[in-house]
Every structure is written in C-alpha cells, then in structure tokens.
Amino acid sequence: MKGISLMKLSCAEAAELCTKAEYKETSLREKIRLKLHLYFCRTCKDYHKNNKKLSGLLKKADLKTCSSQEKEHLKNKIKSEHSQISQQQKKQ
Amino acid sequence: MEENSLHPDKWVDRYADYLFNYTITRVNDREVANDIISETFLAGLKSMKNYKGEASERTWLISILKRKIIDHYRKNNSAKGQAEVKMNFPDSDNEGDWLEEKVADLTDMTAEDQMENRELGLAILECMDQLNEKQAAIFKMKTIDGVDTEAICNEFNISPSNLWVIIHRARTSLAKCLEKNWF
Ligand SMILES: [Zn+2]
Numbered sequence: 644m645k646g647i648s649l650m651k652l653s654c655a656e657a658a659e660l661c662t663k664a665e666y667k668e669t670s671l672r673e674k675i676r677l678k679l680h681l682y683f684c685r686t687c688k689d690y691h692k693n694n695k696k697l698s699g700l701l702k703k704a705d706l707k708t709c710s711s712q713e714k715e716h717l718k719n720k721i722k723s724e725h726s727q728i729s730q731q732q733k734k735q
Numbered sequence: 736m737e738e739n740s741l742h743p744d745k746w747v748d749r750y751a752d753y754l755f756n757y758t759i760t761r762v763n764d765r766e767v768a769n770d771i772i773s774e775t776f777l778a779g780l781k782s783m784k785n786y787k788g789e790a791s792e793r794t795w796l797i798s799i800l801k802r803k804i805i806d807h808y809r810k811n812n813s814a815k816g817q818a819e820v821k822m823n824f825p826d827s828d829n830e831g832d833w834l835e836e837k838v839a840d841l842t843d844m845t846a847e848d849q850m851e852n853r854e855l856g857l858a859i860l861e862c863m864d865q866l867n868e869k870q871a872a873i874f875k876m877k878t879i880d881g882v883d884t885e886a887i888c889n890e891f892n893i894s895p896s897n898l899w900v901i902i903h904r905a906r907t908s909l910a911k912c913l914e915k916n917w918f
Binding site for chain 1: 743744746747748751752755756759769772773776777780781783852855856859860875877878879880884896899900902903906907909910913917918
C-alpha cells in the first residue's frame with residue numbers, strides 16, 4: 644500500500660498540478676499522480692475541465708500586452724506632460 | 736477607491752494593456768499602436784478638466800482612443816476615406832458617428848470570429864481588473880508573455896509553489912468572471 648499512499652494527492656495539490664499542467668510544466672510523475680487523482684475526484688475533474696477551457700479561450704484571444712519598457716516610456720511621458728499642464732494652470 | 740475620477744498616475748498600469756489590445760487588433764502594428772496610446776493619454780491629460788465623471792475612467796479613455804484611431808485611419812487613406820465620408824454623410828454633424836461605426840466594424844476585412852476573438856480578449860482583460868496587482872502581473876508574465884517560472888519567482892521573490900497558487904487563484908477568478916458570457 645505504500646506505493647499508493649505515495650501517489651495520493653490532496654485536492655489542493657491536485658489544483659496546483661492542474662494549473663501547472665496548463666503550462667506544460669508537470670513532470671511525468673506529477674502527470675501520473677494528477678491523472679490518478681482526477682480519476683477519483685469529481686471536483687478536481689471539473690476544475691481541470693474548466694481550466695482547459697480557459698486555456699482555450701486565452702489562446703483564442705491571443706492577447707498582446709505592452710512590454711514593461713513601453714509602459715515605462717508611457718509613464719514618463721504622462722508624468723512630464725502632467726506636471727507641465729499643472730504648472731500652466733497655476734500660472735493662469 | 737473613487738469610481739469616477741481621474742488618476743493619470745495609474746493610467747498605464749490600469750489601462751495600457753486594455754487600450755493596447757483594443758488598438759493593435761485594429762492597426763496591426765506595435766509601434767503605431769504605442770503612438771496612438773501615447774497620444775490618447777496626452778489628449779486625456781489635456782482634457783481632464785472636461786471630465787464630468789459620468790463615464791468610468793476606462794470608458795472615457797476609450798472614447799478618446801477611438802477618436803485617435805479614426806485620426807490614424809484618416810491620415811492613412813485620406814483621399815478615399817474622405818470621399819466616402821462625404822458620400823455617405825453630407826451632413827457633417829454625423830461624420831463622427833459614421834467613422835465610429837467604421838472603427839467598430841473594420842472587421843469587414845477580417846473574419847467574423849476575429850471580431851469575436853477581439854471581444855473575448857477585451858473581456859479577459861476587463862476580468863483581470865478583479866485580480867490584485869501582483870496576481871495580475873504574475874499571471875500576465877506567465878500566461879501572455881510566457882516568461883519562465885524561475886525568472887518570475889526570482890523577480891517576485893516567491894517559491895514555484897507560491898507562483899502556482901497565485902496563478903491557480905487568478906485562473907479561478909478569471910474563469911468565474913468569464914463564465915457567464917464565454918464558457
Ligand atoms: Zn480533488
């Protein structure tokens with residue numbers, strides 16, 4: 644039985660592995676443990692399914708974000724322009 | 736946090752990604768998109784005193800952004816675009832409306848599901864507002880920018896296990912937020 648208890652996974656651990664699996668970062672051992680847990684646990688199975696769906700949506704949306712440099716650049720621009728505008732308003 | 740007031744020092748963190756996605760799906764050029772967003776923020780600063788607080792900060796910025804995108808289209812295909820404007824709307828008061836519609840359905844040239852994907856993207860970004868700053872940053876780095884787990888852990892000084900818990904929470908919250916319309 645020792646082998647099986649080693650394989651046993653709490654739902655919290657399973658959730659972590661589920662998440663990891665969406666980023667393809669689970670090891671073979673983790674994959675097997677997760678699969679086994681999902682086989683017996685309805686809650687985690689549903690979570691797993693939802694998680695897959697979310698990954699699909701994220702892929703479909705193909706989000707693009709500004710890089711941190713681009714953001715820094717924008718922030719600096721706003722900052723200097725903002726202070727200029729407030730100075731002008733003080734003068735008036 | 737006050738709902739309808741302006742906080743320019745927070746604009747980039749709060750809205751840059753949203754505005755960027757809105758723009759990039761319409762102009763298809765990173766550099767142009769960045770220029771347009773920068774112009775939008777600056778125009779926003781200049782017209783801050785006109786902000787009545789009727790719309791949310793985001794909605795207000797998007798209305799400015801739309802005008803900037805229209806300006807960009809105008810500059811790009813001025814001759815043809817203007818002829819079309821005149822033909823469709825002799826009454827120049829309506830010009831803005833027409834162009835706004837045009838911005839809304841530029842999808843003419845793309846497929847219908849591309850429009851759906853664009854809406855989906857904006858919905859996801861809107862849902863991300865519900866995450867706290869750290870959660871959102873980590874989720875974005877991992878999911879959108881595909882940064883290595885190790886690199887993120889180093890930057891935020893967290894363990895891999897922490898990282899997965901944070902991402903798990905972020906994903907749970909996103910799924911819940913998207914559930915009604917997209918699941
Ligand atoms: Zn479970």
